[in-house]
Amino acid sequence: MADRPRVVLLGDSIRLAYQPLVAGLLAGHAAVDGPAGNCGDSATLLRRVRARPPLGAALAVFNAGLHDLRRSGAGGGYQVEVEGYEANLAGIVAALRSGGAAVLFATTTPIDDARHAASGKPTRLDAEVRRYNDAAQRVTARLEVPVVDLYAALAGDPALLDADGVHLTAAGTARAAGAVAAAIRGLL
Numbered sequence: 001m002a003d004r005p006r007v008v009l010l011g012d013s014i015r016l017a018y019q020p021l022v023a024g025l026l027a028g029h030a031a032v033d034g035p036a037g038n039c040g041d042s043a044t045l046l047r048r049v050r051a052r053p054p055l056g057a058a059l060a061v062f063n064a065g066l067h068d069l070r071r072s073g074a075g076g077g078y079q080v081e082v083e084g085y086e087a088n089l090a091g092i093v094a095a096l097r098s099g100g101a102a103v104l105f106a107t108t109t110p111i112d113d114a115r116h117a118a119s120g121k122p123t124r125l126d127a128e129v130r131r132y133n134d135a136a137q138r139v140t141a142r143l144e145v146p147v148v149d150l151y152a153a154l155a156g157d158p159a160l161l162d163a164d165g166v167h168l169t170a171a172g173t174a175r176a177a178g179a180v181a182a183a184i185r186g187l188l
Contacts, residue, residue: 004029004030004031005030005031005058005059005188006031006033006054006056006057006058006059007022007026007030007031007033007057007059007061007184007188008033008034008054008059008060008061008101009022009032009033009034009062010035010039010045010048010054010061010062010063011034011039011045011061011062011063011064011106012038012039012040012063012064012065012066012067013038013066013167014063014066014109014150014167014168015034015039015062015106016037016038017167017168017173017176018168018176019032019034021174021177021178021181022177022181022184025177026181026184026185029185029188030058030059030184035048039062040067041064041067041068041079041080041088042064042065042067042068042080042084042085042088042089042092043068043080043084043088044067045062045064045088045092046091046092046095049092049096049099050091050095053096053098053099053101054096054099055099055100056100057099057100058101058188059102059103059104059187059188060096060099060101060103061104061105061106061148061180061184062092062096062103062104062105062106063105063106063107063108063150064085064088064089064092064108065085065107065108065129065132065133065136066108066109066124066166067079068080068082068084068085068132069085069108069124069125069128069129069131070123070124071123072123082132085132085135085136086135086136086138086139089136089139089140090139090142090143093105093140093145103145103146104145104146104147104148104184105136105140105146105147106147106148106180106183107133107136107137107147107148107149107150107151107152108129108132108133108136108150108151109129109150109151109154109166109168109172110126110129110151110155110161111124111125111126111129111161111166112126112158112161112165113125113126113165114165115161115163115165116164116166119165119166121164121166129151130151146183146187148180148183149179150176150179150180153175153176153179154168154172154175154176159171159172160172160175
């Protein structure tokens with residue numbers, strides 16, 4: 001169906017997991033695609049979309065945050081400080097719009113602090129997710145970008161987070177995909 005609008009999903013491993021489910025949920029309504037790899041933090045995603053905006057996309061859905069708020073260790077600095085994160089998000093929106101796409105932002109998903117600490121991976125805290133999501137909400141409100149709140153969709157149900165406390169279980173991925181697909185339907 002050549003007349004289906006193209007929707008491009010951009011973001012981290014959370015997006016990589018829900019992308020095929022979103023494509024299935026929107027089959028017949030939209031052609032959903034996205035890069036095969038993880039887009040990393042907001043600075044990396046900004047460089048990527050400035051170099052190659054998704055031309056021909058009716059809608060670009062992006063998330064960034066889990067990599068940005070990662071610390072190098074106890075007391076270490078953030079991968080991208082919150083002020084830089086806000087500037088990067090604004091740049092991402094501008095680059096996506098320059099390619100002709102409408103834009104939808106997906107908030108960063110919750111973290112189970114205890115499980116994540118036990119995983120031995122770089123330090124992330126749920127309080128920081130909320131702080132970065134608040135920053136993203138300021139940017140998206142100012143730029144009039146609609147938001148799908150994946151944090152709210154997943155918060156409060158530990159069964160939706162995997163053993164590392166960051167990634168999603170199959171049930172969490174399905175819930176995130178449903179929320180993203182519903183938001184996309186509402187915009188197309």
